[in-house]
Amino acid sequence: MGEAVTIAVIDDQDVVLSGVEMWIAEDHGHRVEIVHTGTDLADLDSGPAATADVLVIDLRIDGEFVFDQIAALAARGRRIVVFSQHAEPDIVQRADMAGALAYITKEANEGRSHLIDAVLAVAAGEKYTTPSQAGAMLAGTAHVQPKFSQQELRTMRLWLGGLTRAGVARQMGISEHTVKQYLERAREKYAKAGREVGTRVDFYREARRDGIVEE
Structure with missing residues (x-):
């Protein structure tokens, strides 16, 4: 068996970090290893996170979308899996345009079902299409229109x-x-x-x- 793929996981909710850790631990093949967890993007250029094969990043940190930060990381060659509660087609498409190679939602057990496979594919430089991404593709140019008073x-x-x-x-x-x-x-x-x-x-x-x- 080859070396495990290393990941850094960034999410501002401890319960999400714990959930990801549990899914990784449940993988009998031990194909993925978490080398860093954090609640912001500040420490990704130092320590074990700097050399992690894949970054698993929440799309919204401290209430703010991080599309620009994802784009900057992708431009530097970092391989990114977005793990977000948002499933709106526009948001999924924007993450893809920013450079994320996979988009996984926190809804409907998509994380448990797809996270490890997505990480392995992204580590190999491949895109991984989840049901949420497939839905966004089918939506085409559809967009979410807010309701205003x-x-x-x-x-x-x-x-x-x-x-x-x-x-x-x-x-x-x-x-x-x-x-x-x-x-x-x-x-x-x-x-x-x-x-x-x-x-x-x-x-x-x-x-x-x-x-x-x-x-």
Whole structure:
């Protein structure tokens, strides 16, 4: 039997780390060895994690998506398996575009059924397609559209139509602070759907995609 594939596992929930450790321990072939566990991405360039064959990373650390960090790691040649609670097609596709070679959801025992096989495939430089990834592929260009309140929709339309927040406030008869709150809520809803709108241009693009504003 050859040497075990080494992995570093990053997740901000201890129960998930314990679950992964249990699945690895249950493998009678001892094909995978955990050399590092952590709750953030800070220590992946030092110690045993620096030479781990595969990184198993949660897609959301401390409430923030880590697509950019995954892309940076992949660009440096690190082989990555994403292990996430998110199963939305857009999010799965974004992880794939960032460079993840496998995407496993924490739902429906997909982790227990596929994690070791995915790690072994990724360690060999291959992509591994799980049911969640297959579903995302079938979804094609489908995307998750957040549900906005009428006030949030009206605020977005006015602001993205060119008004300042002060102008939106006057138009709607509300305070500028309330306008800011509506926009922040809309941004949060987009973020939860895996669709970051950090800039006004990003916001406009996604709102136009959802039919909220027109060209």
